[in-house]
Amino acid sequence: MKKLSGLSLGLLLITSALTQAQTKDPxxxxxxxxxxxxxxxxxxxxxxxxxxxxxxxxxxxxxxxxxxxxxxxxxxxxxAKNEKWGEWRGWERGASHIDMVFPRVKSLEGTQLAWSPSTAGKTVTAEVIIIPDLADSVAFAKWLPSVKGKFVMTSMLQPTGRPDYNWQEFATKESFDKMKKERDAQTEAWTKRIAKTGYTGRTLPAALEKAGAAGVVGSLWSKGFGVNKIFGASTKKIPTVDIALEDYALLYRLAESGHTPKISVKADSKENGLVPTFNTIAEIxxxxxxxxxxxxxxxxxxxxxxxxxxxxxxxxxxxxxxxxxxxxxxxxxxxxxxxxxxxxxxxxxxxxxxxxxxxxxxxxxxxxxxxxxxxxxxxxxxxxxxxxxxxxxxxxxxxxxxxxxxxxxxxxxxxxxxxxxxxxxxxxxxxxxxxxxxxxxxxxxxxxxxxxxxxxxxxxxxxxxxxxxxxxxxxxxxxxDPAKTSREKSVLPSNSKGEPGVWPAVKSPTRKGGVE
Missing domain, CATH: 3.40.630.10 (Zn peptidases)
Structure with a gap:
């Protein structure tokens, strides 16, 4: 190999640096x-x-x-501009105050669901009861009048507020497996309990509202410490609130043991009629x-x-x-x-x-x-x-x-x-x-x-x-890029029935939402 002179080596390094500089994109x-x-x-x-x-x-x-x-x-x-694409039910959230007032006083962690009716500026105080495990929809229909003036709990009692990763870290395998088995059985039993009412989780609140319930109380746990999913209400006149697992479980156990817990709820919100909805668009x-x-x-x-x-x-x-x-x-x-x-x-x-x-x-x-x-x-x-x-x-x-x-x-x-x-x-x-x-x-x-x-x-x-x-x-x-991108689609694999794969279809938006 020929040895480079100091001058040649210096020129090579300079050339390399210039080449690298040229390839950098400012x-x-x-x-x-x-x-x-x-x-x-x-x-x-x-x-x-x-x-x-x-x-x-x-x-x-x-x-x-x-x-x-x-x-x-x-x-x-x-x-930039706001471009109108439709209208939606206008709703404005207010404060939610939820407290247990019997058998002792405790402020509860919870909030009304989106689009929940308000309590019209009042604080509603009532007993909390659980959806019972009845034989069938006929028995449920006979029980339904008893919800009048009461808050009704519509979610199952979670056996643990600890996420599974916490159990995996600290529990014995036998204890973890036992908890999961019991939770699965409890979940299956609760699903059957709701099904026997003749309603679904979505339609049950409306039935409770029609029967004169004071409100609907649920808890949609997200399987982590202190965290719940918060979606929308399906009631039209009475409030629907979500209460954190820990407080919901407290109310559930008290009701189940016959201690007739009572809560007070003040849920402020405001209906604003149909309002325009927009996409915000900007461009260079x-x-x-x-x-x-x-x-x-x-x-x-x-x-x-x-x-x-x-x-x-x-x-x-x-x-x-x-x-x-x-x-x-x-x-x-x-x-x-x-x-x-x-x-x-x-x-x-x-x-x-x-x-x-x-x-x-x-x-x-x-x-x-x-x-x-x-x-x-x-x-x-x-x-x-x-x-x-x-x-x-x-x-x-x-x-x-x-x-x-x-x-x-x-x-x-x-x-x-x-x-x-x-x-x-x-x-x-x-x-x-x-x-x-x-x-x-x-x-x-x-x-x-x-x-x-x-x-x-x-x-x-x-x-x-x-x-x-x-x-x-x-x-x-x-x-x-000088080239226009190709839109050629690949051949999609067949589905489980052996039918050819189909490209997703264009769907029209809902342009008037939140109203029936």
Whole structure:
């Protein structure tokens, strides 16, 4: 091997450094620098989650969030608007006060469900009773008048408030197995108990209301310490409240042992009639192909047991921050970069389905959609959603992402088309290449998905910052790519019956919701 002179070696090193400098992308570097040195995530999270709060469709907070986002984009010199897609039952949550007043006094942890009727400014005090285990629906019909003037418990008594992982860590195997066996038997017995009433869990509250109950009391435990799912009420005149497992179990045991517990409930809420519902849309106009679109996507609405921090505050923050950064370091994209903050995803992808239905001119010219909606964690999964050639362009774009962000991401190609779950599915059904930036779990399903614990403190800002960088770089690469993305679909495998796989169908949104 010929030994290089000092001059030759120096020239080689300089040439190598210049080559490396030439391969570095200043836009990618600018995105990373802005995201790490001038992040707005914490400020945005505080304004959205702490100040505005949860964003139940039809609530004043949802409208406030729409207006806030438009103002924020305009502050960043990004044109934005609220685009009406429908109407929804307007409902405004008030304070919930729930106390046990007999056989002793104790404040209880609980809240009314979304769309629950109020107690009309009054405090309602009544005995708490349990749905009995009766022979059949005839026996239940005879018992039903006895609910008049009482609060009725409609959830089973959970045998433990400890999550299974806590049992696995500390219990003997015999004790853990015994608990699970007893819990399974108890769950099966409760399911049969409800079935024998002749009603379902959904229709039973209406029957209790018609019979004159003072209110419906439930507890939808989310299988973690101190955490419950908070969904919507089905009663029209009496309040429906959810009480935390620990307090619900206390009331249940007292009622079961004949100590006739009483609770007082004051549930404030306000009906606002039908109100307009919106998607918030903002865009950075393309300079070369403005009629072609790269879409950043996240639903804006939430349930309102917490503040919707990880479902989908973090997805919203990711896309807002990505747009802010792109406007600063990539202000003249080749294709138009549009962000959609969709309404009423939680009730069936309604906002995004309406956008797909209302904008065929955009849908046919989509280069790619990137959606984020499953918690605070860094992105670790990306599927081709059944698009045959997704591998070609997604991996090409991913190659420009910093290794620390790209390395944990598992890809699946061509993958299978998502039929629901989040807003990317609205676009996939229409044949547009749309992809879910799926996140690391962080106990999402148990602790924050639709729960009373989905709050600001659960956000892992380092992960969200990583996701904003990823979304911005992928949008930049999709915009710059000289080639239009292929929409060719893969042949789907047969189902369990041997029938050919079918691509998900386009579904129309519910444009008037919350009313019968």
């Amino acid at each position: 836009v990618v570097e600018g995105i990373v620098k802005e995201a790490t040195e001038n992040s707005q995530l914490e400020k945005l999270a505080h304004e959205l989650l702490d100040v505005i709060g949860p964003r139940l469709v039809g609530s004043p907070q949802m409208q406030q969030a729409n207006d806030w986002a438009v103002a924020k984009y305009k502050e960043w010199s990004i044109p 106009k393309g300079s070369t192909n403005p009629e072609e679109y790269v879409i950043l996507s996240a639903h804006f609405d939430s349930w309102d047991g917490g503040t919707g921090a990880t479902d989908n505050g973090t997805g919203t923050l990711t896309m807002m921050e990505a747009m802010r950064i792109l406007k600063k370091v990539y202000p003249n994209p080749k294709r138009t970069i549009l962000v959609g903050h969709w309404g009423s995803e939680e009730q069936g992808l309604n906002g995004s389905r309406a956008f797909v239905e209302d904008h065929p001119e955009i849908i046919k010219n989509i280069q790619a959609v990137f959606n984020q909606d499953n918690g605070t964690g860094r992105v670790v999964n990306l599927s081709g959603q059944g698009f045959l050639n997704a591998y070609d362009y997604l991996t090409r774009w991913l190659s420009k992402v910093p290794e620390a962000i790209k390395a944990p991401i598992e890809t699946r190609f061509p993958g299978a088309p998502g039929g629901g779950g989040s807003d990317f599915a609205s676009f996939v059904a229409a044949g547009a290449p749309a992809f879910s930036l799926s996140s690391l779990n962080w106990s999402y399903g148990t602790y924050t998905w639709h729960t009373n614990r989905d709050t600001y403190d659960k956000i892992v800002f380092d992960d969200v910052r990583s996701n904003a960088i990823l979304a911005a770089i992928m949008a930049y690469q999709a915009s710059e």
